[in-house]
C-alpha cells in the first residue's frame with residue numbers, strides 16, 4: 102500500500118485529480134457567484150422593462166381618457182349644459198348609457214365650480230343599469246365615494262387644469278377631471294367634468310392585446326408605506342410573477358401591477374451556460390485522462406520497465422536494457438543508453454578487478470588465491486569423475502644469488518621470463534600456472550597421471566634450462582635452472598588440496614636437497 106502511495110503513477114493521478122477537482126470547483130464557483138447572479142439580474146431587468154411597458158400602456162390609457170374628457174369638457178354644448186342652457190344635452194349625448202358602453206366608461210360626472218355635483222350619469226356596477234341623477238340620490242348612491250373624492254379634489258384644486266389619476270377604491274379605475282370651458286378654451290370655468298373608466302375585464306383584455314402581457318392590477322390598502330419598486334417571485338422554472346406598486350387615490354391606497362412573465366430567456370441562457378459548462382468539464386476530463394495516458398505510456402511504463410531491468414541486473418538475469426528502451430529517442434532512451442554504457446564500464450572495471458585479485462601483477466600468472474581456488478575445484482572434479490590430477494611445484498635455483506649478482510630489477514625480469522616460459526609450456530585451458538611464492542610457482546594439471554606429470558615436469562625443467570638465462574652465481578649451472586616437486590592424486594586414493602600441496606612441497610624439498618635443477622616425484626629419487 103505504502104509502495105503504491107509512493108508510486109509516480111499514484112502521485113500523478115492524485116495531482117491531476119486535484120487539478121480536475123479544483124477546475125470543477127472553480128467552474129461551480131464561477132457559475133454560482135458570477136453567471137447565475139448575472140442571469141438573474143438580467144431576468145430582473147427584463148421583468149422591470151416589461152412592467153415599464155405595462156405602466157406606459159396604462160399611462161397611455163389615462164392620456165386617451167383625458168383627451169376624451171377634454172373633448173367633452175371644452176365643447177360648447179357641455180358649456181351650455183353646465184349653465185342650464187342645453188335641456189336636450191343629457192337626452193342627446195348620455196341617454197341609455199350608450200356612450201358609456203362605446204367608450205368603456207363607468208361614470209361621467211359634472212360638478213359646479215364649488216365642487217358640488219351638478220349631474221351624475223353612469224353604469225351601476227351592482228346592477229349593470231344606467232343611472233342618471235342630478236345629485237347623490239338613491240339611484241346614484243353607488244357613485245358616492247367617487248363623487249365625494251372628486252368634489253374634494255375640485256375644492257382643493259389650485260391648478261384649474263385638467264388632471265388624471267388612477268383610482269384604487271371603491272373600484273380600480275382611471276379618472277380624468279377637466280374644467281368645463283368654451284370650445285376655444287376660453288373661460289370662465291363654469292364647472293368640472295370627470296370621466297371614470299373602470300379597469301374591468303374588457304379594459305384588461307384591451308390592455309393585454311396592446312401590450313401582449315397578461316396583466317393584473319390589484320388595489321392594495323397600505324396606510325403605512327406605499328412601495329413602488331419591482332419585485333420578482335419566481336414561481337417555477339417556466340414563469341415568474343413581476344409586481345410593481347403604482348400610485349393611486351384615495352390616500353392610503355395604491356395599485357399593484359402584476360404580470361406573469363415567461364422565464365425562457367433565463368432558461369435559454371442557463372441551458373447555454375450549462376451546455377458550455379458540461380463541455381468544459383468533459384474537455385477537462387478528456388485532457389486530464391489524455392495527460393494521464395500519455396504519462397503512463399511515455400514516462401511511467403518505461404520507468405517501470407527500467408526499474409524491472411535494474412532488478413534483473415542485480416539478480417544477474419539481464420545484462421542489457423530492453424531494446425524498446427534503447428531505441429527511444431527521448432530522455433528515457435538517453436538514460437537507457439547511458440545506463441548501458443555505465444553497466445559496460447562497471448563490468449570492465451569489475452573484470453579487471455577480478456583479474457587483479459586473481460593474478461600476479463609482475464608475471465601476469467594466477468596468484469595464490471586463484472591457485473587455491475582452482476586446486477580445490479579441480480580436485481573436486483577429479484574425485485567426481487574419478488580422474489587423476491597432478492601438481493608441480495617449481496622453485497628457481499639460487500635465485501638469491503641471482504638477485505645479489507644482477508640486482509632486483511634483473512631478478513624481476515628473470516621471474517617474468519621464466520613465467521612466460523612456463524605459460525607457453527602449459528597451454529591447455531584447464532591447466533593452471535600460478536606464482537605461489539616469491540620465486541616459487543605451482544602448476545595444476547587436471548587429468549594428468551603420475552607418469553604424465555613426471556614427463557611434463559622434466560620437459561619444463563629442460564625448457565627453462567634451455568632458455569639459457571645466464572646465472573654466473575648459480576651453485577648448479579651457468580644458466581638459470583629450476584627444481585620441480587611432483588605430487589599426484591589418484592582416483593583410487595583421493596587427496597585434499599593441503600595434502601597434495603604438502604606432498605609436492607616435500608618433493609620439491611627433496612629435489613633441492615638432491616642438488617637442484619632436477620625433478621623429484623613424491624616418495625621417489627629426484628631426476629636431473
Ligand SMILES: Nc1nc2c(ncn2[C@@H]2O[C@H](COP(=O)(O)OP(=O)(O)OP(=O)(O)O)[C@@H](O)[C@H]2O)c(=O)[nH]1
Nearest residue numbers: 496497498499500501502504509510512513539540
Ligand atoms: N627480484 C625478485 N626477487 C625475489 C622476488 N621474490 C622473492 N625474491 C627473492 O628470491 C630469493 C629466494 O631466496 P631463497 O629462498 O634463499 O632461495 P634460493 O636463493 O633460490 O635458494 P634455493 O631455493 O635453495 O635454490 C630471495 O632473495 C628473495 O629476495 C621478486 O619478486 N623479485
